[in-house]
Amino acid sequence: MTVAVALAYLVAAVLFIVGLIQLSSPRSARRGNQIAAVGMVIALLATIPLLHFTGAGIAITVVGLLIGVPIGAVAARRVKMTAIPQMVALFNGVGGGAAALVAVSELLLQGSHPPFALVFPSVFSIVIGSVSFAGSMVAFAKLQALVTGTPITYPGQQIVNGALALAIIALAVYLIAVASMPIIFVPLLILGLVLGVAFVLPIGGADMPVVISLLNAFTGLAVAASGFVLGNFALIVAGTLVGASGTLLTKLMSDAMGRSLGNVLFGAFGSVTAGPAGAAAAEGKSVRTGTPEDIATLLAYSRKVIIVPGYGLAVAQGQHAVRELADELEKRGVEVEYAIHPVAGRMPGHMNVLLAEANVPYEQLKEMDQINDEFKSADVALVVGANDVVNPAAHNSPGSPIYGMPILNADEAKNIVFMKRSMRPGFAGIDNELLYDPKTVMLFGDAKDSLMKLVAAVKAA
Amino acid sequence: MNDNGLLNEFTIFVLAIFIGFEVISKVPTILHTPLMSGTNAIHGIILVGAILIAATAHDPLQIALGLVAVILATINVVGGFVVTDRMLEMFKGRPTAKPAEKTPSPDKTPAPEKTP
Numbered sequence: 001m002t003v004a005v006a007l008a009y010l011v012a013a014v015l016f017i018v019g020l021i022q023l024s025s026p027r028s029a030r031r032g033n034q035i036a037a038v039g040m041v042i043a044l045l046a047t048i049p050l051l052h053f054t055g056a057g058i059a060i061t062v063v064g065l066l067i068g069v070p071i072g073a074v075a076a077r078r079v080k081m082t083a084i085p086q087m088v089a090l091f092n093g094v095g096g097g098a099a100a101l102v103a104v105s106e107l108l109l110q111g112s113h114p115p116f117a118l119v120f121p122s123v124f125s126i127v128i129g130s131v132s133f134a135g136s137m138v139a140f141a142k143l144q145a146l147v148t149g150t151p152i153t154y155p156g157q158q159i160v161n162g163a164l165a166l167a168i169i170a171l172a173v174y175l176i177a178v179a180s181m182p183i184i185f186v187p188l189l190i191l192g193l194v195l196g197v198a199f200v201l202p203i204g205g206a207d208m209p210v211v212i213s214l215l216n217a218f219t220g221l222a223v224a225a226s227g228f229v230l231g232n233f234a235l236i237v238a239g240t241l242v243g244a245s246g247t248l249l250t251k252l253m254s255d256a257m258g259r260s261l262g263n264v265l266f267g268a269f270g271s272v273t274a275g276p277a278g279a280a281a282a283e284g285k286s287v288r289t290g291t292p293e294d295i296a297t298l299l300a301y302s303r304k305v306i307i308v309p310g311y312g313l314a315v316a317q318g319q320h321a322v323r324e325l326a327d328e329l330e331k332r333g334v335e336v337e338y339a340i341h342p343v344a345g346r347m348p349g350h351m352n353v354l355l356a357e358a359n360v361p362y363e364q365l366k367e368m369d370q371i372n373d374e375f376k377s378a379d380v381a382l383v384v385g386a387n388d389v390v391n392p393a394a395h396n397s398p399g400s401p402i403y404g405m406p407i408l409n410a411d412e413a414k415n416i417v418f419m420k421r422s423m424r425p426g427f428a429g430i431d432n433e434l435l436y437d438p439k440t441v442m443l444f445g446d447a448k449d450s451l452m453k454l455v456a457a458v459k460a461a
Numbered sequence: 462m463n464d465n466g467l468l469n470e471f472t473i474f475v476l477a478i479f480i481g482f483e484v485i486s487k488v489p490t491i492l493h494t495p496l497m498s499g500t501n502a503i504h505g506i507i508l509v510g511a512i513l514i515a516a517t518a519h520d521p522l523q524i525a526l527g528l529v530a531v532i533l534a535t536i537n538v539v540g541g542f543v544v545t546d547r548m549l550e551m552f553k554g555r556p557t558a559k560p561a562e563k564t565p566s567p568d569k570t571p572a573p574e575k576t577p
Contacts, residue, residue: 030549057516
């Protein structure tokens with residue numbers, strides 16, 4: 001590697017780091033992403049002097065780019081904002097797959113008995129990369145509802161998965177120790193793919209973001225390992241940055257859900273639909289429903305309304321309608337804020353993106369810690385398409401699967417308006433006592449339709 | 462690769478871990494999704510590796526592996542940056558002092574000042 005190339009890689013690495021730092025503020029975040037993209041272009045251009053193209057080599061590089069660029073660009077342009085999580089999973093998976101293929105390909109170039117310094121990272125990249133690829137594809141299929149989002153479990157599953165992991169480790173150790181012929185790495189690739197599928201299948205709906213984040217970190221590490229295989233600094237730095245940040249993000253996400261990472265990954269959470277306690281709570285209790293006009297009056301004459309948006313809002317494409325309602329209320333002098341639970345939507349921060357799409361100013365978006373004390377002074381907590389994130393069972397029902405999860409204290413508001421499609425429990429599959437609270441009024445129906453009715457009624461009020 | 466080269470690489474690896482943790486721990490929750498997507502784009506750097514192996518491909522297996530690797534890595538890097546940009550494009554503050562963005566939407570009503 002020449003000095004010029006090494007320096008260009010250094011510039012690229014610095015731009016990646018600066019880009020990540022800029023991503024930490026809403027104002028500079030977009031520039032941060034663009035800075036990282038510039039770093040990527042520099043890293044790619046700097047690589048050109050290292051290439052010694054064969055005839056076929058230049059052909060497949062050009063063809064590969066010509067195929068990949070439009071697919072990536074069109075997919076990214078067309079995807080609906082509600083489908084972002086599965087799109088991230090998909091982009092992450094293909095990266096993992098590429099990392100594994102790079103390692104395989106580099107190994108095949110070696111004769112028999114490749115050196116340890118090459119075999120060790122290769123094995124790592126192949127296993128982690130293929131797990132990430134297959135796992136991401138399953139995550140995509142689940143979120144896209146191509147397969148059921150509920151956990152797929154069978155007796156002895158953990159044992160089978162454990163055995164798979166052990167088989168991979170045993171094979172890897174054998175290969176690293178003996179490593180006679182590169183072709184015997186193929187079984188490792190296949191086992192990695194099987195493990196990726198088996199590992200994600202038992203993980204259900206609500207936990208998928210944590211899994212995608214973990215797989216994102218996996219891909220980063222696989223890329224870093226491929227960097228060791230190729231002796232390429234750019235891959236090592238960028239891959240490791242992602243591996244480290246992705247691991248931390250994964251932990252932050254499971255913390256936000258009040259659970260340990262182990263519980264998320266191996267707990268098959270969400271397979272329990274309405275437990276006995278929940279079912280009992282539902283019996284003999286009635287809910288109060290209101291008309292849009294009643295609720296509009298309540299909202300229009302409030303001093304302070306806190307909106308708690310959930311995924312149901314996004315599914316109904318009601319983000320614009322909710323902003324319209326907020327605008328109408330503000331015109332009447334009502335103070336409106338949005339309370340964003342860390343895991344509202346399908347990923348941390350997903351709800352912010354969806355509301356930003358509807359031009360909701362981010363100053364109105366309040367994080368849980370900022371706003372939880374304000375519910376006491378709010379006249380109305382308007383819960384739109386959210387459920388689990390305001391379930392008081394997290395505070396006062398030790399038997400509940402979500403016990404200990406930090407929630408928004410919507411129950412402390414003077415009135416609670418729930419906009420839901422039905423009484424069906426939320427993503428976690430747990431009944432919500434708050435629905436039966438005397439302070440609560442229900443407004444059933446599609447979130448967008450209901451919001452439009454509310455807007456019209458507020459205008460008339 | 463000599464031992465010194467490996468040691469250098471390992472040093473960089475360890476330092477990068479610390480930077481990765483340090484940089485991310487300061488990002489607010491509201492930016493976690495764009496951040497995840499942005500880091501996702503950065504590991505698209507594997508395109509450098511994919512092109513390195515594709516360039517020297519000579520037998521059919523190498524050609525197939527190289528081609529697939531380049532396609533997958535390109536999708537990762539292009540899709541990753543574009544989708545992140547789309548998300549962040551939408552993070553705007555109140556339309557106050559700043560003059561209208563390049564595409565002022567007609568329905569954008571100026572937010573009224575809060576009255577107590």
